[in-house]
Amino acid sequence: MTLSYITLFSVYILSGYFVMSGELTFGSVMIFVQLSSYILEPISELGTLLPNRKAAKSIMEKDEKLLSTIHSPEKTQHLKDFTGRINLQNLTFSYDMVNDSIKNINYTFEQNKSYGIVGGSGSGKSTLLKLLAGYLSNYQGKLTLDHLEMKEICNDSIFHNISFIEQEIFIFDSSIKNNITLFSDVPESQLHNAIQQSGLEKLVEEKGLDYICGENGNQLSGGERQRISIARALLKEGKVLLIDEGTSAIDQKTSIEIEQEILNIENTTKITVTHKLIEQALRKYDEILVMQNGEVVETGTFEQLMNNKNQFFHLYQSTEAEMAPH
Structure with a gap:
C-alpha cells in the first residue's frame, strides 16, 4: 500500500512538471492519472495474493496426490x-487416505425393509x-447392489x-408442483401418488399446486419443505430411499408423522439416519444400526x-436426559 502511494505521488509531481513546461495538457494529465490507478491497484494487491497463491499451490499439490491414488474404474x-438389496463386505472409507471414517462394515440391507x-x-x-x-467411490471392500459392484454401475x-x-x-421460488416435479412433465396419477404418500394432501388442498413456495421455501413450514423433498424422491420410484437426518429441523410431533409416512412407503428399502431417538418412531424400524467411530457396533x-x-x-438414555424438561 505504501509503495502504491509513493508511486501515485510521483506521478502527480511529474505530471505537474510536464503541464508547467507545456509538454502535456491538464486534460491529458487527468486521463493519465486515472488510467494509472487501474495499474497501481492490482500491483498493490500482489503482496497479499502471492502468499495466498503459495498456500493454494500446496493444497492443490496435496489434492493431486490424493486423486492420483484413487482408481476410478469405467462405469x-x-x-x-433392482430389488433394493444392498450388501456391504469389509467396507472401509477414508477422506484423507489416513484416517478411516468408515471401518470394516459387514451388513446386508434387505429389500423393502426399514432401517x-x-x-x-x-x-x-x-x-x-x-x-x-454412490457419492463416494474410492472405498475399500465391497458395496454391491443385487450383486453388482457400486463402483461399476453407471451414475444414471x-x-x-x-x-x-x-x-x-x-x-425453488416457484410452485409446489414445480418443486415436486423439478419442472418435469409427470403423469397426474404419479404426481397424486407422491403427494398422498408424502403427506402433502392437506397442504395441496389448502393452497393448491400453484402456490408459490417463496425463496428457498420461506412461505412453507419445516415439515412442509420436508414433505416436498419426500414427494420429489418418490416420483423417481426408486427401490432405495435414503434419508439423512431429514426431520432434524422440525418438531417432535411432525417428525414422528413424517417418519411414519416414510415407513409406510411400499416396495422400497428405506434407510434413515436420525439423531432424534424417539421410541415411538424407533420401534417401527425392522432393524437399527448403531455406529461409533466409523463402525457398526450393534x-x-x-x-x-x-x-x-x-x-x-x-445413547438412548443420554438423549432422553437431554430432552427432559429442566
Missing part, C-alpha cells in the same frame, strides 16, 4: 430389475449414507434407482437393543 453396468442408523456426532452415519448413494442407473434426501433441502430392533443394555441403551 458400464446398469441395474436391471434406522443412529450414533453420536462424527460416528460416520452421514458418510455411510453417501457411500450407499444409480440416480434412477436410489433416492437421497439430504439434510439441506433446496426449495444391530437389532429397539426392544432387543434396549434389553442388551449396551451402546444403544446408553
Whole structure:
C-alpha cells in the first residue's frame, strides 16, 4: 500500500512538471492519472495474493496426490430389475487416505425393509449414507447392489434407482408442483401418488399446486419443505430411499408423522439416519444400526437393543436426559 502511494505521488509531481513546461495538457494529465490507478491497484494487491497463491499451490499439490491414488474404474453396468438389496463386505472409507471414517462394515440391507442408523456426532452415519448413494467411490471392500459392484454401475442407473434426501433441502421460488416435479412433465396419477404418500394432501388442498413456495421455501413450514423433498424422491420410484437426518429441523410431533409416512412407503428399502431417538418412531424400524467411530457396533430392533443394555441403551438414555424438561 505504501509503495502504491509513493508511486501515485510521483506521478502527480511529474505530471505537474510536464503541464508547467507545456509538454502535456491538464486534460491529458487527468486521463493519465486515472488510467494509472487501474495499474497501481492490482500491483498493490500482489503482496497479499502471492502468499495466498503459495498456500493454494500446496493444497492443490496435496489434492493431486490424493486423486492420483484413487482408481476410478469405467462405469458400464446398469441395474436391471433392482430389488433394493444392498450388501456391504469389509467396507472401509477414508477422506484423507489416513484416517478411516468408515471401518470394516459387514451388513446386508434387505429389500423393502426399514432401517434406522443412529450414533453420536462424527460416528460416520452421514458418510455411510453417501457411500450407499454412490457419492463416494474410492472405498475399500465391497458395496454391491443385487450383486453388482457400486463402483461399476453407471451414475444414471444409480440416480434412477436410489433416492437421497439430504439434510439441506433446496426449495425453488416457484410452485409446489414445480418443486415436486423439478419442472418435469409427470403423469397426474404419479404426481397424486407422491403427494398422498408424502403427506402433502392437506397442504395441496389448502393452497393448491400453484402456490408459490417463496425463496428457498420461506412461505412453507419445516415439515412442509420436508414433505416436498419426500414427494420429489418418490416420483423417481426408486427401490432405495435414503434419508439423512431429514426431520432434524422440525418438531417432535411432525417428525414422528413424517417418519411414519416414510415407513409406510411400499416396495422400497428405506434407510434413515436420525439423531432424534424417539421410541415411538424407533420401534417401527425392522432393524437399527448403531455406529461409533466409523463402525457398526450393534444391530437389532429397539426392544432387543434396549434389553442388551449396551451402546444403544446408553445413547438412548443420554438423549432422553437431554430432552427432559429442566
